Amino acid sequence: MGKKILLEHIDVPGINTLEVYRQKGGYESVRKALKEMTPDAIVEEVKKSGLRGRGGAGFPTGMKWSFLDKKSDKPRYLVCNADESEPGTFKDRYLMQHIPHSLIEGMITSSYALGAKTSYIYVRGEMMEVIRILEKAISEAYSAGFLGKNILGSDYSLDLYVHPGGGAYICGEETALLESLEGERGNPRNKPPFPAVWGLYGCPTVVNNVETIANIPWIVNHGGDAYAAIGIGKSTGTKLISACGNINKPGVYELELGIPVEEFIYSDQYCGGIANGKKLKAVVAGGSSVPILPAALILKTAQGEPRLMTYESLSEGGFITGTMLGSGGFIVYDEDQCIVRNTWNFSRFYHHESCGQCSPCREGTGWLEKVLHKVEYGHGKLTDMDLLVDIAGKIEGKTICPLGEAAAWPVASAIRHFRAEFEEHVKHPESCCKMHLHYEMIGNH
Secondary structure, X not given: OOOOOOOOOOOOOOOOOHHHHHHOOOOHHHHHHHHHOOHHHHHHHHHHHOOEOOOOOOOEHHHHHHOOOOOOOOOOEEEEEEOOOOOOOOHHHHHHHHOHHHHHHXXXXXXXXXXXXXXXXXXXXXXXXXXXXXXXXHHHHHHOOOOEOOHHHOOOOEEEEEEEOOXXXXXXXXXXXXXXXXOOOOOOOXXXXXXXXXXXXXXXXXXXXXXXXXXXHHXXXXXXXXXXXXXXXXEEOXXXXXXXXXXXXXXXXXXXXXXXXXXXXXXXXXXOOEHHHOOEEEEEOOOOOXXXXXXXXXXXXXXOXXXXXXXXXXXXXXXXXXXXXXXXXXXXXXXXXXXXXXXXXXXXXXXXXXXXXXXXXXXXXXXXXXXXXXXXXXXOOOOHHHHHHHHHHHHOOOOOOOHHHHHHHHHHXXXXXXXXXXXXXXXXXXXXXXXXXXXXXXXOO
16 A cells, blocks of 8 residues: 555545544644744755646646745735646546645645745636535635634734636646636736746746645645655655546546556556456556557556656657656546547547637647548548648647647657557548447437
8 A cells, every 4th residue: 555645534534624634633734834934944845855746747846936036026826726627637626525625724835935925726617516615615724713814823824715717728727827817818828937927917926736735734744855755766755646447446546656557557456457358458647638658658668667657757758659647637448449539539629628829729729620530430531640740740839838739749649659540440431430320320319
């Protein structure tokens, strides 16, 4: 059984309430931070921990905090990015639903470290249940003196608000989120300047993911070195993984970074193996935006080494033979799944969610979807695969925000590893497209 930091008390009845959460040591980090530590000391402990942002990019959290413009006399803000909406990723929602006070506690200790007097949790608007749970938890924290003026008798005060988003995927990008929080359309901003200098209302701002912030109390309580001792190499600590697809035990798991991917898929402690005795065909390891890998390359690297659940091991080989840990959305496909249809579905999503600000993304995502639709429905040409790769290459790296890459990488990687399956759809559509024919029959009745 691996170390648990975030989900250690997940099965304790009433852990979503302040009373039970405090019985399990909750809010101790707030007392320790305010009574025993300076803000700079907390930042140093976070640096020591090696904690990397759990939203997808994996940037070192302590380093990101140190970029905050401390020379500015403007207010500073901490904004929690809880706009989780990437297909296959649902671990932040799980955490907020079941242990909301872990996020509230993390927001308080992190805000103190950053010198923020007002902080926000930006939640995807469709997640009304989560919003109600967080608002109840925040109300409890105010009543207990963990929020508001002079927290625990100190000279530090903090107000914390939940802000429902408009329900657009692009608002998970930090600058689009800030635009939305200001009441504007959620379009990404050009960077630089980065939010650490010019963020919310033009003030220095840190934007962190839910899981990232929820780790801070444990680091404050136990020290950065203790956190760095968990995991392996530069992949320190634990990671929440939302596992779904053709596995026996879909769900949210907390694992120590460094276990083999094969153990995660096949052990009873985690996914429990492939459902219905089928063979593993492919895996999307970090949410729908990262490259898909076939079974052979997700279990072992191109050099034949066991693939590990770490940032470094999953990216071994670059995008030729590797992928990314990303947001931790682990999607498993068995031997019966159609990679062409899956790729088309992802393209539909990214076309729909493009904000339309950059022409390569606005036009390219639609073009990808259109060509993939032709291939999936038996009207494609063999040259379409090269066309798709060409379109993906003309989107990647040519947009303001990473949505362009998110749309391009699934397509390029699917053709790289499963070109034969795409070509089979073109040559023999009558035998490859049983699934969509079935859907069409249902739709016609």
